[in-house]
Amino acid sequence: MSRPKKKLAYDAEKIMKELMAAVVESYDETRELKLTAEEFGMSALKIRKLLITAGAYCNDISDEVNELYYAGKTVAEIQRIIGLGKSSVNGYLPYTKAIYKPEELSLNAERINIFRSRQQAVRELATDMGEDKLWETVVAFQNYPFHTATGLPFVYELKRGRNGECNKELIVSRRKESKTVVWSSFMLAFQKAVELQGEIVDRPKSLGDIRGISFIYPMLYRFGVIEVPEKIAKKMELRRPLSKR
Structure with a gap:
């Protein structure tokens, strides 16, 4: 008889x-709620709430909502004054207490670990552009929400x-096909990317007429190996840390 798994x-x-620290770090790099939300597999609303709790995000609406709230207004009163729904x-x-649901705690712990392992892999690859570090980075970024240079998600x-x-073989899933x-x-x-470091790699085939290059190109950009034109970075919905641009 097998023993029950220990919680x-x-x-x-x-x-x-x-x-919150991980989300703030990611948002400092992307400066976009949507991109940070995709990084953690969370809704943009939850990301914004975490950032507000950490004191790392504000806009005119959030300022007004919080001013009213700390002035003693109820959520219902704020709704009537500003004209927003309750969920908005x-x-x-900000969050007033931590999340205690076991399944959510487990998921958030996993999100933190995945984010940290990816950040660490990118940092190490930047100092050692070798095959071993590249492989470790590829392993870390499995199931990351990439987009091709034309905007197709995969x-x-x-x-x-x-x-x-x-095995050293990537199974790329794009919509209904792989x-x-x-x-x-x-x-x-x-x-080829290492040879071109310091230059703008303007399109995937600048790295060679290689099978699968449309998928490799955004990965190498996210890993910090190549620079791309800003308009292509937007289509790929990727941002590198601002300090590296």
């Missing part, structure tokens, strides 16, 4: 603080062998 104990207050008003108010996972270990990108193709594009 992990989570510190709700600690997770809330760490989640609540969305502009995610990827790594193919696994019978022993469960990742394609495979082999590691040798990725390395060809990466080597």
